[in-house]
Amino acid sequence: MDEKIVKKLKNPSSFPYETKTVDFIETHISWIYLAGNYVYKIKKPVKFSFLDFSTIEKRKFYCEEEVRLNKRLCREMYLGVVPIVERSGEYYFEGEGVPIEYAVKMRRMPEERRMNHLLEKNEVGIADVEKIALTVAKFHEIATVIRDPAYGSPELIKEQIDDIKNHRATIEKACKMGKVVDYTLKKCDDFFKKGILLMLTRQRNGMIRDCHGDLHAANVFLGKKICIFDCVEFNKEFRYIDTASDIAFMAMDLDAYGREDLSKAFVKRYIQLTGDRKLLLILDYYKCYRANVRAKVAAIEYAEKPSEDSRRRIEKYCALMERYAGML
Structure with missing residues (x-):
């Protein structure tokens, strides 16, 4: 997934529900979109000595692992793995279209309680x-x-x-x-x-x-x-x-x-x-x-x-x- 798509996904219209603002966090291994009551976390296509997200198959697998493992201690937060799809040249979280990437979908927690x-x-x-x-x-x-x-x-x-x-x-x-x-x-x-x-x-x-x-x-x-x-x-x-x-x-x-x-x-x-x-x-x-x-x-x-x-x-x-x- 290239920087153009990363940028386009910041548009509120990319989400399967109405939201006015999208907060964005980038780490060395993830792109994270916080919109309304939900958070979508995409794994970057990177490979280091300690992790390998280099293929879409691996990224999907580790998304599934992230949900499975974190449900052990925070079941209510981790909702599942969803596709990022392309429709008519635009990109969306979830919905119909050609899957081009995957994301972990989470319920947004109150930041003030962190x-x-x-x-x-x-x-x-x-x-x-x-x-x-x-x-x-x-x-x-x-x-x-x-x-x-x-x-x-x-x-x-x-x-x-x-x-x-x-x-x-x-x-x-x-x-x-x-x-x-x-x-x-x-x-x-x-x-x-x-x-x-x-x-x-x-x-x-x-x-x-x-x-x-x-x-x-x-x-x-x-x-x-x-x-x-x-x-x-x-x-x-x-x-x-x-x-x-x-x-x-x-x-x-x-x-x-x-x-x-x-x-x-x-x-x-x-x-x-x-x-x-x-x-x-x-x-x-x-x-x-x-x-x-x-x-x-x-x-x-x-x-x-x-x-x-x-x-x-x-x-x-x-x-x-x-x-x-x-x-x-």
Whole structure:
């Protein structure tokens, strides 16, 4: 789908219902149209080391996977996969015509109830994170156990952690924190050597499951019902993980917002509900890993287009990495 079609689909007449305005968001892998009460998300025809949307067949498949997987935690939001059609030289979401692309159709949720916005306004409390812990605990309990040893292995996690070395120069250029990268990698390597048996035991005990993979505040709507959305559909390596990794992501994110009280309450309630007390033995390692990935993403963005926002995020997540590494 080319830029001409992307632009034409911004017209309110492209939708199968009356709408006056269309909001548009572009990410490195998606085009997202927000119109009235619905959202349409189109996957870009791109291929990276971690995902492959290069053909229409693959894009349709991953649209279907996105709906299937996200219905696990946010059934009311994900409505299905719909075609984008061409009729008489014009392009439309749904309806009759020749399908030229596919989109995930979602119900539009109240943006003001998105958890990251609420955290910024100091409107998230312990009761909220305890409800999230309950939702995630129930989800993990019934999630498919992954027995393939290739997934969630200690070696795979170490490889993903070590990958930040490829971005050390950018991090040093952006905020002079190259030595922090060196320090955290050394501490993580030391933990890997002494903690590999623990990780392998968790793997054998069925703690590698079909998880969410991207569990942070921006992917949660706090309403009468907790809605956790936008899980990783495009790469099983990022979703077939230790349940502790899911928990560590949310805990790290709450720390990043300066809410260590909520982070601790979230972890405490999850452990109470699941009985997984050994999670604490590996939590800081996974929190360091999650901060590492966030720092790396910010570094990639900075390398492509330097900005103060990406520089600050590199700095913030490197500082968290260093802190967690010091606890290993």
